[in-house]
Amino acid sequence: MRNILIVGLLFASFLFVSFFFSLSAEAENIIVYVVPAITDDRILPKSSIPSSYISDTISVKASPGEFEPVSFVIRADQDINSMTIESTNLTGSDGIIPSTDVDIRTVKCWYQGSYNLELGVQGRYLTPELLLKDDSLIKVTGEDWTQWNASNPKGKNYLKLTNESYTDISNNTPQNSDFLMIPISQRPVSDATTLQPVTILKGYNKQFWVTLNVPNNANAGNYSGTITLRTGTEIIRQLQLNLQVLPILLSKPNLEYGLYYRGMITDQGSISSEGKTTAQFTAEIKDMLDHGVTNPNVYSRPNDDVLIEMLTIKNQVGLDNTNLYYLGLDFEDASKFPYYISMTAPYGVTNIYAYGPDEQNINETSSRSKMIAIHNVGGKVMNAQSLSQADSVAEILDLAVVYGDPSEELAAKYHRYGHKIYSYANPQVVPEYPRLFRMNYGLLLWQRNYDGAMDYAYQHSLGDIWNDFDYTGYRDHVFAYPTTNGVIDTIQWEGFREGVDDVRYLTTLQNAIRLAKSQGKDTSEAESWLANLKDSDLTSQDLDAVRLQMINYILSLQNQLNSTTTSTIKRD
Structure with a gap:
């Protein structure tokens, strides 16, 4: 019996070590960057990304009922074929947020008519824009273009129809109609309902967009789950996804x-x-x-x-x-x-x-x-x-x-x-x-x-x-x-x-200040901060940091109130 146990333990250890080295070997072929989602800095398939963004952990704060985006980029050091990405449920001590509320899409770069604020067509510029479940819905000629602000006259886009054929959507033949209505029968286009396998060529980036939809009834607390990257049955990387559900009921915006x-x-x-x-x-x-x-x-x-x-x-x-x-x-x-x-x-x-x-x-x-x-x-x-x-x-x-x-x-x-x-x-x-x-x-x-x-x-x-x-x-x-x-x-x-x-958090903070003042609480620090923000140059502000400070003041004011009044800081 003792020999059987020893053999069993050795076999289990072998499986664990084999899996570990298999996972590590595959993982060495990709680099994962966790990058800001809401930024005007454009990530192209051949862009260089600062090493400071390398991470296997994604962390986010959000309130019940809120949609909150995060993003990561995979850079392949060898061809990665038919990679699948799935999220687990996010589990916490007081509940579960289902994986269906973790929406993962690719960020598709394709050619658009300008790179700046001009409304007219100036050239052909490789631009990240579309959020796709099926990355192959758009096929691009010229994905290796490296300059987001330089026109590539050879850049082309093709749209996949439901019969799997592609149609050119980048010709410059002028249309006769300002409001061209293409019949659905001539342009049957539809994205997939689930994230489809993605292929990443050696030396290329692929950006992914994750939108967390926090349920209205989610309990406040910390939740975590795993985003798993696979080729076939082999796991090539796992990312930890951490979500803090805030004890804040967001007000409707006052705009x-x-x-x-x-x-x-x-x-x-x-x-x-x-x-x-x-x-x-x-x-x-x-x-x-x-x-x-x-x-x-x-x-x-x-x-x-x-x-x-x-x-x-x-x-x-x-x-x-x-x-x-x-x-x-x-x-x-x-x-x-x-x-x-x-x-x-x-x-x-x-x-x-x-x-x-x-x-x-x-x-x-x-x-x-x-x-x-x-x-x-x-x-x-x-x-x-x-x-x-x-x-x-x-x-x-x-x-x-x-x-x-x-x-x-x-x-x-x-x-x-x-x-x-x-x-x-x-x-x-x-x-x-x-x-x-x-x-x-x-x-x-x-x-x-x-x-x-x-x-x-x-x-x-x-x-x-x-x-x-x-x-x-x-x-x-x-x-x-x-x-x-x-x-x-x-x-x-x-x-x-x-x-x-941002305006919803602002409105919630303003409501919290009014309620706290009505209870005789000291709101001077929050009011002073808001007054300074009102006069600030937003172009130089980190808007995520501004959001975080609003969250901190809301939580601080809620903590000053008793449980009865705290419950009244809610959606209008």
């Missing part, structure tokens, strides 16, 4: 987030920014809500049945219909307001906004008379304006959606009249800069005392929406690319969501 949204429900739908099947429309509305947008506008005037269907879907998904930003109603439609007010009220609509002539001067007698007529029948008016245009109508325009760098002085003027001011085109939805969208549509709006944001646009297909080179004017405007049954998100869209979340 309103809308978007210009051109999508309209049609029978056939399309692969474009325009016609949508009910399934496409629903998927896009849910995607907007998941990114913090609660009130996209209705861009044109559908028939009544379609408008009711759209409002119904928005309600079902969870959007707020209180303000109906109805671009299909214009200055000439004052007589129609009572009808639409009555028709939309059952779907939660309280305020209907008509739209003035886009980006035009409305400070003249005819336009003012039309705005007064709309006010007289219970309606409101919104319009996209330049700073000078908006300044001239502050006392009569209910909502100015103002182009460019936000003006604190203009915001104060609108507020004196009880009116609102939103930001757009800072920038428009064109450049692939996540941090820029986070900053400009997050804390910058608070600094300038704006009431919200309504950028242009969730999608605007200029020619083929998947082709950045087939239109002689502007590039396509895309936060999320349309497919037959869903969307493919972009890194700049994830940056926008982080801006919304």
Whole structure:
């Protein structure tokens, strides 16, 4: 019996040692970098990455109900074929967060029309942008291009259709239509529902994007799990994923987030920014809500049945219909307001906004008379304006959606009249800069005392929406690319969501300060820090560090309160 035990132990030891050396040998063929997710520093397949990012551990803090991104890069020192990546559940002492809430995608680099903030096509620039489940959905010629800010005239993109064939989406033949609606039957494109195996060539990087969706009912505490990289049955690396679920119930942002949204429900739908099947429309509305947008506008005037269907879907998904930003109603439609007010009220609509002539001067007698007529029948008016245009109508325009760098002085003027001011085109939805969208549509709006944001646009297909080179004017405007049954998100869209979340943490902190002050607590340190942040230059700030400081002050204030009042710092 003793000999059997010895043989068994030796065999087990052999298996362990064999596995260890097999794992170590395979692991030597890759380097893992844990990199910032929301950054404007671009990682290309051949980029050099600082060794300070080398790590096998990913750590993140988030609150219940929050989506929080992290990212890592694998650099292969030999060809890695058909690598699979899976996450375990995240386990803690007080619960489990299922692996289905750990969403892993590849970051796809492909060729786009510019590398800076210009809206027009300037060349062909290799750009990280798409978040894919199936990395082979886009095939790229010229992945070895090393300069993100230099054009590669030979760079090409190809899109995989559902029949596994590829179509060229980078030709520069001008399209005749500003809003090319490609029938779904001609462009059947769909991403996978689960992360597909990935091949990485020797000497290349592959970036991955992990979004943690913390359940609303998750208990506060520390959770951990493992992200496993395999080729076949062999484990080549395991990454530790640590999540701290914060004891914070995030407030809704004290800003309103809308978007210009051109999508309209049609029978056939399309692969474009325009016609949508009910399934496409629903998927896009849910995607907007998941990114913090609660009130996209209705861009044109559908028939009544379609408008009711759209409002119904928005309600079902969870959007707020209180303000109906109805671009299909214009200055000439004052007589129609009572009808639409009555028709939309059952779907939660309280305020209907008509739209003035886009980006035009409305400070003249005819336009003012039309705005007064709309006010007289219970309606409101919104319009996209330049700073000078908006300044001239502050006392009569209910909502100015103002182009460019936000003006604190203009915001104060609108507020004196009880009116609102939103930001757009800072920038428009064109450049692939996540941090820029986070900053400009997050804390910058608070600094300038704006009431919200309504950028242009969730999608605007200029020619083929998947082709950045087939239109002689502007590039396509895309936060999320349309497919037959869903969307493919972009890194700049994830940056926008982080801006919304920054404002949610800010709002939660402001609420905590008010509550603590009402209980006679000392809030001077937090208030002083906020005052300094209000006047700071956000371009030089580490926005992750700012978020962390807001978290620390929220937790400190909660600790000062008794359990009864602590429980009232919650979502509004």
